[in-house]
Amino acid sequence: MGVLRIVTFLFLVSCVWSSYGLCGTKPAEVPKAKTIAELAARYDSSSCQECHEEAYEQWENSLHAFSILGTPRTAPTILTAVDNGLKLFPYSGVKTDDDIEVRHLMMCAKCHLPQLEEATDDVAREIVATIRAWMKEEDEDKAEELEEKIASLNIGCMVCHNKLAIIHKWQDGYPQPDTVYGSQDGEHEDTAYPKMGKAPAMSESIFCGQCHGEGPNFELDEPSQCATLYGSYLFAYIPEGGHDTCQECHMAKSGLGHDMQAYRDGTMIKMAFDVEVDAMSHFWRKDRTEGIIPLGVINVEIYNKSGHAIPDG
Ligand code: HEC
Numbered sequence: 001m002g003v004l005r006i007v008t009f010l011f012l013v014s015c016v017w018s019s020y021g022l023c024g025t026k027p028a029e030v031p032k033a034k035t036i037a038e039l040a041a042r043y044d045s046s047s048c049q050e051c052h053e054e055a056y057e058q059w060e061n062s063l064h065a066f067s068i069l070g071t072p073r074t075a076p077t078i079l080t081a082v083d084n085g086l087k088l089f090p091y092s093g094v095k096t097d098d099d100i101e102v103r104h105l106m107m108c109a110k111c112h113l114p115q116l117e118e119a120t121d122d123v124a125r126e127i128v129a130t131i132r133a134w135m136k137e138e139d140e141d142k143a144e145e146l147e148e149k150i151a152s153l154n155i156g157c158m159v160c161h162n163k164l165a166i167i168h169k170w171q172d173g174y175p176q177p178d179t180v181y182g183s184q185d186g187e188h189e190d191t192a193y194p195k196m197g198k199a200p201a202m203s204e205s206i207f208c209g210q211c212h213g214e215g216p217n218f219e220l221d222e223p224s225q226c227a228t229l230y231g232s233y234l235f236a237y238i239p240e241g242g243h244d245t246c247q248e249c250h251m252a253k254s255g256l257g258h259d260m261q262a263y264r265d266g267t268m269i270k271m272a273f274d275v276e277v278d279a280m281s282h283f284w285r286k287d288r289t290e291g292i293i294p295l296g297v298i299n300v301e302i303y304n305k306s307g308h309a310i311p312d313g
Protein backbone atom coordinates (compact mmCIF):
# COMPACT_ATOMS: atom_id res chain seq x y z
CA MET A 1 0.00 0.00 0.00
CA GLY A 2 2.83 2.38 0.92
CA VAL A 3 4.53 1.94 -2.45
CA LEU A 4 1.25 2.54 -4.28
CA ARG A 5 0.72 5.78 -2.36
CA ILE A 6 4.16 7.02 -3.36
CA VAL A 7 3.47 6.12 -6.99
CA THR A 8 0.17 8.02 -6.85
CA PHE A 9 1.95 11.00 -5.28
CA LEU A 10 4.59 11.00 -8.04
CA PHE A 11 1.87 10.91 -10.69
CA LEU A 12 0.26 13.98 -9.20
CA VAL A 13 3.55 15.89 -8.89
CA SER A 14 4.56 15.08 -12.47
CA CYS A 15 1.12 16.14 -13.71
CA VAL A 16 1.39 19.59 -12.13
CA TRP A 17 5.03 19.86 -13.16
CA SER A 18 4.61 18.90 -16.81
CA SER A 19 1.55 20.96 -17.57
CA TYR A 20 2.34 24.06 -15.46
CA GLY A 21 -0.95 24.03 -13.63
CA LEU A 22 -3.12 22.88 -16.54
CA CYS A 23 -3.58 19.59 -14.78
CA GLY A 24 -6.39 17.53 -16.25
CA THR A 25 -6.56 18.93 -19.78
CA LYS A 26 -4.57 15.99 -21.16
CA PRO A 27 -4.49 12.28 -20.44
CA ALA A 28 -2.30 11.54 -17.40
CA GLU A 29 1.14 10.41 -18.53
CA VAL A 30 2.03 6.96 -17.29
CA PRO A 31 5.34 5.16 -17.72
CA LYS A 32 5.12 2.29 -20.22
CA ALA A 33 4.85 -1.18 -18.72
CA LYS A 34 7.75 -3.34 -19.94
CA THR A 35 6.39 -6.83 -19.25
CA ILE A 36 3.05 -8.65 -19.07
CA ALA A 37 3.57 -8.88 -15.32
CA GLU A 38 3.98 -5.10 -15.00
CA LEU A 39 0.91 -4.35 -17.10
CA ALA A 40 -1.15 -6.95 -15.23
CA ALA A 41 -0.03 -5.51 -11.89
CA ARG A 42 -1.06 -1.98 -12.92
CA TYR A 43 -4.61 -3.19 -13.63
CA ASP A 44 -4.75 -5.94 -11.02
CA SER A 45 -8.27 -6.24 -9.56
CA SER A 46 -7.36 -8.38 -6.56
CA SER A 47 -6.86 -5.39 -4.21
CA CYS A 48 -10.54 -4.51 -4.72
CA GLN A 49 -11.77 -7.93 -3.61
CA GLU A 50 -11.62 -7.48 0.17
CA CYS A 51 -14.06 -4.54 0.22
CA HIS A 52 -16.11 -5.18 -2.95
CA GLU A 53 -16.39 -8.93 -2.60
CA GLU A 54 -19.65 -9.38 -4.49
CA ALA A 55 -18.67 -7.27 -7.50
CA TYR A 56 -15.32 -9.08 -7.58
CA GLU A 57 -16.82 -12.56 -7.51
CA GLN A 58 -19.35 -11.66 -10.20
CA TRP A 59 -16.72 -10.05 -12.40
CA GLU A 60 -14.34 -13.00 -11.95
CA ASN A 61 -16.89 -15.29 -13.61
CA SER A 62 -17.52 -13.00 -16.58
CA LEU A 63 -15.70 -13.01 -19.92
CA HIS A 64 -14.39 -9.52 -19.07
CA ALA A 65 -12.04 -11.30 -16.64
CA PHE A 66 -10.67 -13.38 -19.56
CA SER A 67 -10.78 -10.86 -22.36
CA ILE A 68 -7.58 -12.04 -24.06
CA LEU A 69 -7.99 -15.73 -23.29
CA GLY A 70 -11.72 -15.80 -24.11
CA THR A 71 -13.73 -19.01 -23.85
CA PRO A 72 -10.71 -19.80 -24.63
CA ARG A 73 -11.23 -18.92 -28.28
CA THR A 74 -9.93 -15.36 -28.28
CA ALA A 75 -6.22 -16.06 -27.71
CA PRO A 76 -5.95 -18.51 -30.65
CA THR A 77 -7.91 -16.10 -32.84
CA ILE A 78 -5.39 -13.36 -32.07
CA LEU A 79 -2.71 -15.66 -33.50
CA THR A 80 -4.87 -16.23 -36.58
CA ALA A 81 -5.08 -12.45 -37.00
CA VAL A 82 -1.26 -12.32 -36.77
CA ASP A 83 -0.49 -15.28 -39.05
CA ASN A 84 -3.29 -15.02 -41.63
CA GLY A 85 -3.67 -11.25 -41.41
CA LEU A 86 -0.75 -9.09 -40.32
CA LYS A 87 1.95 -11.34 -41.84
CA LEU A 88 0.18 -11.49 -45.20
CA PHE A 89 -0.69 -7.80 -45.44
CA PRO A 90 2.12 -6.26 -47.54
CA TYR A 91 2.19 -2.92 -45.67
CA SER A 92 1.70 -4.02 -42.04
CA GLY A 93 5.46 -4.18 -41.42
CA VAL A 94 5.04 -7.64 -39.86
CA LYS A 95 6.97 -10.51 -41.43
CA THR A 96 7.81 -12.45 -38.26
CA ASP A 97 6.69 -12.35 -34.61
CA ASP A 98 9.71 -10.12 -33.88
CA ASP A 99 8.16 -7.31 -35.93
CA ILE A 100 4.97 -7.14 -33.85
CA GLU A 101 4.34 -3.83 -32.10
CA VAL A 102 1.60 -2.56 -29.81
CA ARG A 103 -0.06 -0.71 -32.70
CA HIS A 104 -0.56 -4.04 -34.50
CA LEU A 105 -2.27 -5.77 -31.58
CA MET A 106 -4.42 -2.69 -30.91
CA MET A 107 -6.70 -3.90 -33.72
CA CYS A 108 -7.95 -6.42 -31.17
CA ALA A 109 -6.78 -4.80 -27.94
CA LYS A 110 -8.80 -1.63 -28.55
CA CYS A 111 -11.68 -3.59 -27.02
CA HIS A 112 -10.12 -6.77 -25.63
CA LEU A 113 -7.30 -4.99 -23.70
CA PRO A 114 -7.43 -1.19 -24.10
CA GLN A 115 -4.64 -0.71 -21.52
CA LEU A 116 -2.15 -2.33 -23.92
CA GLU A 117 -1.50 1.17 -25.24
CA GLU A 118 0.32 1.76 -21.93
CA ALA A 119 2.90 -0.94 -22.70
CA THR A 120 6.08 -1.22 -24.75
CA ASP A 121 6.30 -3.21 -27.98
CA ASP A 122 8.12 -5.93 -25.99
CA VAL A 123 4.83 -6.62 -24.20
CA ALA A 124 3.00 -7.06 -27.52
CA ARG A 125 5.65 -9.64 -28.54
CA GLU A 126 5.50 -11.30 -25.11
CA ILE A 127 1.72 -11.73 -25.49
CA VAL A 128 2.05 -13.44 -28.88
CA ALA A 129 4.93 -15.63 -27.64
CA THR A 130 2.97 -16.63 -24.52
CA ILE A 131 -0.11 -17.62 -26.51
CA ARG A 132 2.05 -19.67 -28.90
CA ALA A 133 3.79 -21.43 -26.00
CA TRP A 134 0.43 -22.12 -24.28
CA MET A 135 -1.05 -23.67 -27.43
CA LYS A 136 1.98 -25.98 -27.86
CA GLU A 137 2.50 -26.91 -24.21
CA GLU A 138 1.66 -30.55 -23.45
CA ASP A 139 2.52 -30.56 -19.76
CA GLU A 140 -0.76 -29.75 -17.98
CA ASP A 141 0.76 -27.78 -15.10
CA LYS A 142 2.90 -25.66 -17.39
CA ALA A 143 -0.04 -25.06 -19.74
CA GLU A 144 -2.14 -23.91 -16.79
CA GLU A 145 0.59 -21.51 -15.71
CA LEU A 146 0.74 -20.00 -19.20
CA GLU A 147 -3.06 -19.80 -19.31
CA GLU A 148 -3.04 -17.88 -16.02
CA LYS A 149 -0.48 -15.48 -17.43
CA ILE A 150 -2.70 -14.81 -20.45
CA ALA A 151 -5.74 -14.40 -18.19
CA SER A 152 -3.86 -11.92 -16.00
CA LEU A 153 -4.45 -9.46 -18.84
CA ASN A 154 -8.12 -8.55 -18.75
CA ILE A 155 -10.84 -5.93 -18.56
CA GLY A 156 -10.40 -5.49 -14.83
CA CYS A 157 -12.12 -3.10 -12.42
CA MET A 158 -9.89 -0.13 -13.29
CA VAL A 159 -10.41 -0.50 -17.06
CA CYS A 160 -14.10 0.30 -16.58
CA HIS A 161 -13.87 2.38 -13.39
CA ASN A 162 -10.96 4.53 -14.56
CA LYS A 163 -9.52 4.17 -18.05
CA LEU A 164 -12.83 4.03 -19.98
CA ALA A 165 -15.07 5.60 -17.33
CA ILE A 166 -15.28 9.03 -18.94
CA ILE A 167 -16.39 9.36 -22.53
CA HIS A 168 -16.60 13.15 -23.07
CA LYS A 169 -13.26 14.15 -21.62
CA TRP A 170 -13.29 17.82 -22.59
CA GLN A 171 -16.57 18.20 -20.68
CA ASP A 172 -16.11 15.83 -17.79
CA GLY A 173 -12.32 15.65 -17.47
CA TYR A 174 -9.65 13.03 -18.09
CA PRO A 175 -9.54 10.06 -15.73
CA GLN A 176 -7.05 10.80 -12.93
CA PRO A 177 -4.63 8.15 -11.65
CA ASP A 178 -5.75 8.52 -8.02
CA THR A 179 -9.48 8.09 -8.61
CA VAL A 180 -12.07 5.32 -8.98
CA TYR A 181 -15.03 6.51 -11.04
CA GLY A 182 -18.65 5.60 -10.38
CA SER A 183 -21.82 7.41 -9.36
CA GLN A 184 -20.41 9.82 -6.74
CA ASP A 185 -17.58 12.14 -5.73
CA GLY A 186 -15.87 11.57 -2.40
CA GLU A 187 -13.10 9.85 -0.47
CA HIS A 188 -12.04 6.30 -1.19
CA GLU A 189 -9.97 5.83 1.91
CA ASP A 190 -7.35 3.15 2.62
CA THR A 191 -7.04 2.12 -0.99
CA ALA A 192 -4.51 2.68 -3.75
CA TYR A 193 -7.00 5.15 -5.31
CA PRO A 194 -7.89 7.57 -2.52
CA LYS A 195 -10.63 9.49 -4.38
CA MET A 196 -14.04 8.69 -5.89
CA GLY A 197 -15.16 10.62 -8.95
CA LYS A 198 -18.45 10.89 -10.80
CA ALA A 199 -18.54 9.39 -14.30
CA PRO A 200 -21.77 10.69 -15.86
CA ALA A 201 -22.11 8.01 -18.56
CA MET A 202 -21.23 4.98 -16.45
CA SER A 203 -24.88 3.91 -16.15
CA GLU A 204 -25.71 4.68 -19.78
CA SER A 205 -25.64 2.19 -22.63
CA ILE A 206 -23.05 4.26 -24.48
CA PHE A 207 -20.54 3.20 -21.81
CA CYS A 208 -20.85 -0.44 -22.96
CA GLY A 209 -21.10 0.78 -26.57
CA GLN A 210 -17.43 1.86 -26.42
CA CYS A 211 -16.44 -1.78 -26.97
CA HIS A 212 -19.74 -3.40 -27.99
CA GLY A 213 -20.18 -0.92 -30.84
CA GLU A 214 -21.19 -1.60 -34.42
CA GLY A 215 -17.93 -0.05 -35.64
CA PRO A 216 -15.97 0.10 -37.90
CA ASN A 217 -13.30 1.86 -35.93
CA PHE A 218 -11.99 4.36 -38.41
CA GLU A 219 -9.51 5.76 -35.90
CA LEU A 220 -7.34 2.69 -36.52
CA ASP A 221 -4.94 2.33 -39.45
CA GLU A 222 -6.33 -1.14 -40.15
CA PRO A 223 -9.95 -1.10 -38.98
CA SER A 224 -11.14 -4.34 -37.37
CA GLN A 225 -14.34 -5.21 -35.58
CA CYS A 226 -16.10 -8.18 -33.97
CA ALA A 227 -19.80 -8.41 -34.66
CA THR A 228 -21.23 -6.78 -31.59
CA LEU A 229 -24.41 -5.11 -30.82
CA TYR A 230 -24.64 -1.51 -29.61
CA GLY A 231 -25.74 -0.48 -33.11
CA SER A 232 -28.54 -3.01 -33.12
CA TYR A 233 -29.59 -1.76 -29.66
CA LEU A 234 -29.55 1.84 -30.86
CA PHE A 235 -31.18 1.39 -34.26
CA ALA A 236 -33.63 -1.48 -33.67
CA TYR A 237 -34.48 -1.86 -29.98
CA ILE A 238 -34.76 1.84 -29.07
CA PRO A 239 -36.91 2.84 -32.10
CA GLU A 240 -39.26 -0.10 -31.29
CA GLY A 241 -39.87 1.51 -27.91
CA GLY A 242 -37.36 -0.44 -25.83
CA HIS A 243 -36.24 1.61 -22.87
CA ASP A 244 -33.86 -0.51 -20.77
CA THR A 245 -30.14 0.20 -20.74
CA CYS A 246 -27.49 -2.50 -21.10
CA GLN A 247 -26.89 -2.14 -17.35
CA GLU A 248 -30.60 -2.56 -16.46
CA CYS A 249 -30.88 -5.91 -18.27
CA HIS A 250 -27.40 -7.34 -17.80
CA MET A 251 -26.57 -6.10 -14.28
CA ALA A 252 -29.88 -5.29 -12.48
CA LYS A 253 -32.81 -7.36 -13.88
CA SER A 254 -30.68 -10.46 -14.39
CA GLY A 255 -29.51 -10.20 -10.78
CA LEU A 256 -26.03 -11.10 -12.05
CA GLY A 257 -24.43 -7.68 -11.36
CA HIS A 258 -20.85 -7.66 -12.56
CA ASP A 259 -21.13 -11.20 -13.94
CA MET A 260 -22.40 -9.89 -17.29
CA GLN A 261 -23.55 -12.97 -19.18
CA ALA A 262 -25.41 -14.09 -22.29
CA TYR A 263 -26.62 -17.41 -23.73
CA ARG A 264 -24.19 -19.43 -21.58
CA ASP A 265 -26.36 -18.53 -18.59
CA GLY A 266 -29.85 -19.92 -17.86
CA THR A 267 -31.15 -16.65 -16.37
CA MET A 268 -30.30 -14.78 -19.55
CA ILE A 269 -31.88 -17.45 -21.75
CA LYS A 270 -35.11 -17.11 -19.73
CA MET A 271 -35.01 -13.34 -20.25
CA ALA A 272 -34.28 -13.72 -23.95
CA PHE A 273 -37.43 -15.20 -25.45
CA ASP A 274 -41.19 -15.35 -25.32
CA VAL A 275 -41.95 -18.68 -26.89
CA GLU A 276 -45.45 -19.71 -27.79
CA VAL A 277 -46.05 -23.20 -29.10
CA ASP A 278 -49.36 -24.31 -30.45
CA ALA A 279 -49.64 -27.92 -31.59
CA MET A 280 -52.51 -29.82 -33.12
CA SER A 281 -52.86 -33.32 -34.52
CA HIS A 282 -54.92 -33.74 -37.61
CA PHE A 283 -55.93 -36.85 -39.52
CA TRP A 284 -56.32 -36.78 -43.23
CA ARG A 285 -57.81 -39.56 -45.32
CA LYS A 286 -55.88 -39.66 -48.58
CA ASP A 287 -57.38 -42.62 -50.29
CA ARG A 288 -58.65 -46.11 -49.61
CA THR A 289 -55.34 -47.93 -50.06
CA GLU A 290 -53.18 -45.78 -47.77
CA GLY A 291 -55.81 -45.14 -45.13
CA ILE A 292 -55.60 -42.38 -42.61
CA ILE A 293 -52.44 -40.27 -42.56
CA PRO A 294 -51.68 -38.53 -39.27
CA LEU A 295 -50.44 -34.92 -39.57
CA GLY A 296 -49.02 -32.65 -36.93
CA VAL A 297 -49.49 -28.93 -37.17
CA ILE A 298 -47.05 -27.06 -34.98
CA ASN A 299 -46.95 -23.31 -34.79
CA VAL A 300 -43.99 -21.81 -32.95
CA GLU A 301 -43.70 -18.12 -32.32
CA ILE A 302 -40.41 -16.87 -30.91
CA TYR A 303 -40.22 -13.29 -29.77
CA ASN A 304 -36.82 -11.78 -29.04
CA LYS A 305 -37.07 -9.92 -25.72
CA SER A 306 -33.39 -9.02 -25.49
CA GLY A 307 -32.31 -5.48 -26.33
CA HIS A 308 -30.65 -6.28 -29.64
CA ALA A 309 -30.19 -8.84 -32.38
CA ILE A 310 -29.30 -12.35 -31.18
CA PRO A 311 -27.25 -14.39 -31.64
CA ASP A 312 -24.24 -12.14 -31.89
CA GLY A 313 -20.51 -12.51 -31.33
C1 HEC B 1 -17.15 -4.02 -17.94
C2 HEC B 1 -17.08 -2.86 -17.09
C3 HEC B 1 -16.96 -3.04 -15.59
C4 HEC B 1 -16.01 -3.79 -14.92
C5 HEC B 1 -14.92 -4.66 -15.50
C6 HEC B 1 -16.24 -3.55 -13.51
N1 HEC B 1 -17.30 -2.69 -13.34
FE1 HEC B 1 -18.04 -2.01 -11.54
N2 HEC B 1 -19.57 -1.08 -12.52
C7 HEC B 1 -19.70 -1.00 -13.88
C8 HEC B 1 -20.90 -0.24 -14.19
C9 HEC B 1 -21.43 0.06 -15.59
C10 HEC B 1 -21.48 0.13 -12.96
C11 HEC B 1 -22.76 0.93 -12.75
C12 HEC B 1 -23.93 -0.02 -12.76
C13 HEC B 1 -25.27 0.66 -12.89
O1 HEC B 1 -25.38 1.75 -13.41
O2 HEC B 1 -26.25 0.04 -12.46
C14 HEC B 1 -20.60 -0.40 -11.92
C15 HEC B 1 -20.80 -0.22 -10.55
C16 HEC B 1 -19.88 -0.55 -9.56
C17 HEC B 1 -19.97 -0.19 -8.16
C18 HEC B 1 -21.09 0.62 -7.52
C19 HEC B 1 -22.06 -0.23 -6.76
C20 HEC B 1 -22.75 -1.23 -7.62
O3 HEC B 1 -22.46 -2.45 -7.48
O4 HEC B 1 -23.58 -0.84 -8.48
C21 HEC B 1 -18.87 -0.71 -7.53
C22 HEC B 1 -18.52 -0.61 -6.05
C23 HEC B 1 -18.09 -1.41 -8.54
N3 HEC B 1 -18.73 -1.29 -9.75
C24 HEC B 1 -16.92 -2.07 -8.29
C25 HEC B 1 -16.25 -2.86 -9.24
C26 HEC B 1 -15.12 -3.74 -8.94
C27 HEC B 1 -14.52 -3.91 -7.57
C28 HEC B 1 -14.75 -4.32 -10.11
C29 HEC B 1 -13.66 -5.37 -10.35
C30 HEC B 1 -13.82 -6.60 -9.59
C31 HEC B 1 -15.61 -3.80 -11.15
N4 HEC B 1 -16.52 -2.94 -10.58
C32 HEC B 1 -15.49 -4.12 -12.50
C33 HEC B 1 -18.86 -1.53 -14.84
C34 HEC B 1 -17.77 -2.36 -14.58
Ligand code: HEC
Residues within 6 Å of the ligand: 045, 047, 048, 049, 050, 051, 052, 157, 158, 161, 180, 181, 182, 183, 184, 188, 189, 190, 191, 192, 193, 196
Ligand atom coordinates in the same frame (compact mmCIF):
# COMPACT_ATOMS: atom_id res chain seq x y z
C1 HEC C 1 -10.58 -0.62 2.01
C2 HEC C 1 -11.80 -0.95 1.31
C3 HEC C 1 -11.88 -0.67 -0.18
C4 HEC C 1 -11.01 -1.10 -1.17
C5 HEC C 1 -9.72 -1.91 -1.01
C6 HEC C 1 -11.58 -0.64 -2.41
N1 HEC C 1 -12.75 0.04 -2.18
FE1 HEC C 1 -13.94 0.89 -3.55
N2 HEC C 1 -15.14 1.67 -2.12
C7 HEC C 1 -14.99 1.42 -0.78
C8 HEC C 1 -16.02 2.16 -0.06
C9 HEC C 1 -16.25 2.13 1.44
C10 HEC C 1 -16.76 2.89 -1.04
C11 HEC C 1 -17.93 3.85 -0.81
C12 HEC C 1 -19.21 3.12 -0.97
C13 HEC C 1 -20.39 4.05 -0.90
O1 HEC C 1 -20.28 5.18 -0.44
O2 HEC C 1 -21.42 3.62 -1.38
C14 HEC C 1 -16.17 2.55 -2.32
C15 HEC C 1 -16.63 3.03 -3.52
C16 HEC C 1 -16.17 2.58 -4.77
C17 HEC C 1 -16.73 2.99 -6.03
C18 HEC C 1 -17.85 3.97 -6.27
C19 HEC C 1 -19.18 3.30 -6.17
C20 HEC C 1 -20.32 4.19 -6.54
O3 HEC C 1 -21.20 4.36 -5.71
O4 HEC C 1 -20.35 4.67 -7.67
C21 HEC C 1 -16.04 2.32 -6.99
C22 HEC C 1 -16.26 2.40 -8.49
C23 HEC C 1 -15.04 1.52 -6.33
N3 HEC C 1 -15.14 1.71 -4.97
C24 HEC C 1 -14.14 0.71 -6.98
C25 HEC C 1 -13.05 0.11 -6.36
C26 HEC C 1 -11.99 -0.53 -7.07
C27 HEC C 1 -11.91 -0.68 -8.58
C28 HEC C 1 -11.09 -0.99 -6.15
C29 HEC C 1 -9.78 -1.69 -6.39
C30 HEC C 1 -8.81 -0.94 -7.14
C31 HEC C 1 -11.61 -0.61 -4.85
N4 HEC C 1 -12.79 0.07 -5.01
C32 HEC C 1 -10.99 -0.90 -3.64
C33 HEC C 1 -14.05 0.61 -0.20
C34 HEC C 1 -12.97 0.05 -0.83
Ligand code: HEC
Residues within 6 Å of the ligand: 063, 064, 066, 067, 068, 069, 070, 071, 074, 110, 111, 112, 114, 155, 159, 160, 164, 207, 208, 209, 210, 211, 212, 246, 247, 250, 260, 261, 262, 263, 264, 313
Ligand atom coordinates in the same frame (compact mmCIF):
# COMPACT_ATOMS: atom_id res chain seq x y z
C1 HEC D 1 -13.18 -2.48 -22.60
C2 HEC D 1 -14.20 -2.91 -23.52
C3 HEC D 1 -15.52 -3.40 -22.96
C4 HEC D 1 -16.46 -2.70 -22.19
C5 HEC D 1 -16.37 -1.26 -21.70
C6 HEC D 1 -17.56 -3.61 -21.97
N1 HEC D 1 -17.30 -4.82 -22.57
FE1 HEC D 1 -18.46 -6.49 -22.49
N2 HEC D 1 -17.03 -7.58 -23.45
C7 HEC D 1 -15.89 -7.04 -24.02
C8 HEC D 1 -15.14 -8.10 -24.67
C9 HEC D 1 -13.82 -7.93 -25.43
C10 HEC D 1 -15.86 -9.31 -24.47
C11 HEC D 1 -15.50 -10.71 -24.96
C12 HEC D 1 -14.27 -11.27 -24.28
C13 HEC D 1 -13.85 -12.58 -24.91
O1 HEC D 1 -14.56 -13.58 -24.75
O2 HEC D 1 -12.80 -12.62 -25.54
C14 HEC D 1 -17.07 -8.93 -23.69
C15 HEC D 1 -18.06 -9.83 -23.27
C16 HEC D 1 -19.31 -9.44 -22.78
C17 HEC D 1 -20.45 -10.32 -22.57
C18 HEC D 1 -20.46 -11.84 -22.78
C19 HEC D 1 -20.80 -12.17 -24.22
C20 HEC D 1 -20.86 -13.67 -24.47
O3 HEC D 1 -20.67 -14.05 -25.63
O4 HEC D 1 -21.12 -14.42 -23.52
C21 HEC D 1 -21.51 -9.54 -22.15
C22 HEC D 1 -22.93 -10.00 -21.86
C23 HEC D 1 -21.01 -8.18 -22.04
N3 HEC D 1 -19.67 -8.16 -22.43
C24 HEC D 1 -21.77 -7.10 -21.62
C25 HEC D 1 -21.25 -5.83 -21.35
C26 HEC D 1 -22.01 -4.75 -20.73
C27 HEC D 1 -23.48 -4.83 -20.33
C28 HEC D 1 -21.14 -3.70 -20.61
C29 HEC D 1 -21.41 -2.34 -19.99
C30 HEC D 1 -21.84 -2.33 -18.61
C31 HEC D 1 -19.85 -4.10 -21.16
N4 HEC D 1 -19.96 -5.40 -21.59
C32 HEC D 1 -18.71 -3.27 -21.26
C33 HEC D 1 -15.49 -5.72 -23.98
C34 HEC D 1 -16.08 -4.73 -23.20
Ligand code: HEC
Residues within 6 Å of the ligand: 205, 208, 209, 212, 229, 230, 233, 244, 245, 246, 247, 249, 250, 261, 262, 263, 264, 268, 269, 271, 272, 273, 305, 306, 307, 308, 310, 311, 312, 313
Ligand atom coordinates in the same frame (compact mmCIF):
# COMPACT_ATOMS: atom_id res chain seq x y z
C1 HEC E 1 -34.04 -5.73 -22.76
C2 HEC E 1 -32.89 -6.37 -22.12
C3 HEC E 1 -31.51 -6.21 -22.75
C4 HEC E 1 -30.87 -5.05 -23.13
C5 HEC E 1 -31.40 -3.60 -23.09
C6 HEC E 1 -29.55 -5.43 -23.58
N1 HEC E 1 -29.41 -6.80 -23.51
FE1 HEC E 1 -27.77 -7.88 -24.09
N2 HEC E 1 -28.82 -9.62 -23.87
C7 HEC E 1 -30.06 -9.72 -23.25
C8 HEC E 1 -30.43 -11.11 -23.17
C9 HEC E 1 -31.72 -11.66 -22.55
C10 HEC E 1 -29.36 -11.86 -23.76
C11 HEC E 1 -29.26 -13.39 -23.90
C12 HEC E 1 -29.68 -13.86 -25.28
C13 HEC E 1 -28.58 -14.49 -26.09
O1 HEC E 1 -27.38 -14.35 -25.77
O2 HEC E 1 -28.88 -15.13 -27.10
C14 HEC E 1 -28.37 -10.89 -24.20
C15 HEC E 1 -27.18 -11.19 -24.88
C16 HEC E 1 -26.11 -10.29 -25.03
C17 HEC E 1 -24.82 -10.60 -25.60
C18 HEC E 1 -24.44 -11.93 -26.25
C19 HEC E 1 -25.13 -12.03 -27.61
C20 HEC E 1 -25.06 -13.40 -28.24
O3 HEC E 1 -26.05 -14.13 -28.17
O4 HEC E 1 -24.01 -13.74 -28.81
C21 HEC E 1 -24.03 -9.48 -25.47
C22 HEC E 1 -22.58 -9.31 -25.90
C23 HEC E 1 -24.87 -8.43 -24.87
N3 HEC E 1 -26.12 -8.96 -24.64
C24 HEC E 1 -24.44 -7.15 -24.58
C25 HEC E 1 -25.34 -6.06 -24.42
C26 HEC E 1 -24.98 -4.65 -24.51
C27 HEC E 1 -23.56 -4.13 -24.68
C28 HEC E 1 -26.15 -3.93 -24.41
C29 HEC E 1 -26.36 -2.42 -24.55
C30 HEC E 1 -25.91 -1.84 -25.81
C31 HEC E 1 -27.23 -4.88 -24.20
N4 HEC E 1 -26.71 -6.16 -24.23
C32 HEC E 1 -28.58 -4.53 -24.00
C33 HEC E 1 -30.83 -8.67 -22.79
C34 HEC E 1 -30.59 -7.32 -23.02
Ligand code: HEC
Residues within 6 Å of the ligand: 063, 069, 070, 071, 072, 073, 074, 075, 077, 078, 081, 107, 108, 109, 110, 111, 112, 210, 211, 212, 213, 215, 217, 224, 225, 226, 227, 228, 229, 312, 313
Ligand atom coordinates in the same frame (compact mmCIF):
# COMPACT_ATOMS: atom_id res chain seq x y z
C1 HEC F 1 -14.77 -2.86 -31.39
C2 HEC F 1 -14.33 -3.76 -30.37
C3 HEC F 1 -13.66 -5.07 -30.78
C4 HEC F 1 -12.57 -5.26 -31.60
C5 HEC F 1 -11.77 -4.20 -32.33
C6 HEC F 1 -12.31 -6.69 -31.60
N1 HEC F 1 -13.22 -7.34 -30.80
FE1 HEC F 1 -13.37 -9.36 -30.48
N2 HEC F 1 -15.07 -9.07 -29.39
C7 HEC F 1 -15.56 -7.84 -29.01
C8 HEC F 1 -16.71 -8.03 -28.15
C9 HEC F 1 -17.51 -6.92 -27.49
C10 HEC F 1 -16.93 -9.44 -28.07
C11 HEC F 1 -18.03 -10.17 -27.28
C12 HEC F 1 -19.05 -10.81 -28.18
C13 HEC F 1 -20.27 -9.98 -28.48
O1 HEC F 1 -20.30 -8.77 -28.27
O2 HEC F 1 -21.26 -10.54 -28.96
C14 HEC F 1 -15.87 -10.06 -28.87
C15 HEC F 1 -15.73 -11.43 -29.06
C16 HEC F 1 -14.66 -12.04 -29.67
C17 HEC F 1 -14.46 -13.47 -29.80
C18 HEC F 1 -15.40 -14.54 -29.28
C19 HEC F 1 -15.17 -14.65 -27.80
C20 HEC F 1 -14.98 -16.00 -27.19
O3 HEC F 1 -14.41 -16.00 -26.07
O4 HEC F 1 -15.39 -17.01 -27.76
C21 HEC F 1 -13.25 -13.67 -30.40
C22 HEC F 1 -12.60 -14.99 -30.74
C23 HEC F 1 -12.70 -12.34 -30.69
N3 HEC F 1 -13.58 -11.38 -30.23
C24 HEC F 1 -11.46 -12.11 -31.28
C25 HEC F 1 -11.02 -10.84 -31.72
C26 HEC F 1 -9.80 -10.63 -32.48
C27 HEC F 1 -8.77 -11.71 -32.83
C28 HEC F 1 -9.75 -9.29 -32.77
C29 HEC F 1 -8.70 -8.55 -33.60
C30 HEC F 1 -8.44 -9.08 -34.90
C31 HEC F 1 -10.94 -8.66 -32.20
N4 HEC F 1 -11.67 -9.65 -31.56
C32 HEC F 1 -11.26 -7.30 -32.31
C33 HEC F 1 -15.07 -6.60 -29.35
C34 HEC F 1 -14.06 -6.37 -30.27
